[in-house]
Amino acid sequence: NAGVMQNPRHLVRRRGQEARLRCSPMKGHSHVYWYRQLPEEGLKFMVYLQKENIIDESGMPKERFSAEFPKEGPSILRIQQVVRGDSAAYFCASSPGIWDRKGYQPQHFGDGTRLSIL
């Protein structure tokens, strides 16, 4: 069973361009989380999605950032008109649900996309 796949691994953009980060969850997983890791910091929650629905986007900047998880295909984190401060590692995690008989279902992380803004 393949793990969470994120691509690209590295993405370089110039200021003002758009960045699209992709996340394919593990097979059978319908819950996706995006986190951002700024240099020398821990991961910060951005958004939680289920298929075709944004459940919680409380960690997402109000402007320029959007996320989707369509019925078919990967989840996409989109950053418009990127600025230097967007440079970070962006991690996706997935889970099959929230709870199971043992209590909770842990999140499985991808290897992240490192976004560099020139």
Next chain:
Amino acid sequence: AQTVTQSQPEMSVQEAETVTLSCTYDTSESDYYLFWYKQPPSRQMILVIRQEAYKQQNATENRFSVNFQKAAKSFSLKISDSQLGDAAMYFCAYRDGTSYGKLTFGQGTILTVHP
């Protein structure tokens, strides 16, 4: 809002020795989960160990164990018989027991292992 604090930006240990990484958290919830994640230079996020708040017994996974002090809101990680492969950034993380799974991470502790 929940917060997680790791007060040790860096720690070092000699190979085969024991090291303890500290973590404190703040929450008003009684039901929650705590985790330690390892992030090597490859940037993978690897789950090391987890603890359910309702369990009094401290979790153990091979050389890794935790000291969970619920009243003090403390959750430290002990690594015994340290190995060179243990060198990484370690993150403490919190999850509310009633929520959908959003994790709150600490700032991380860089662990160096000396041969």
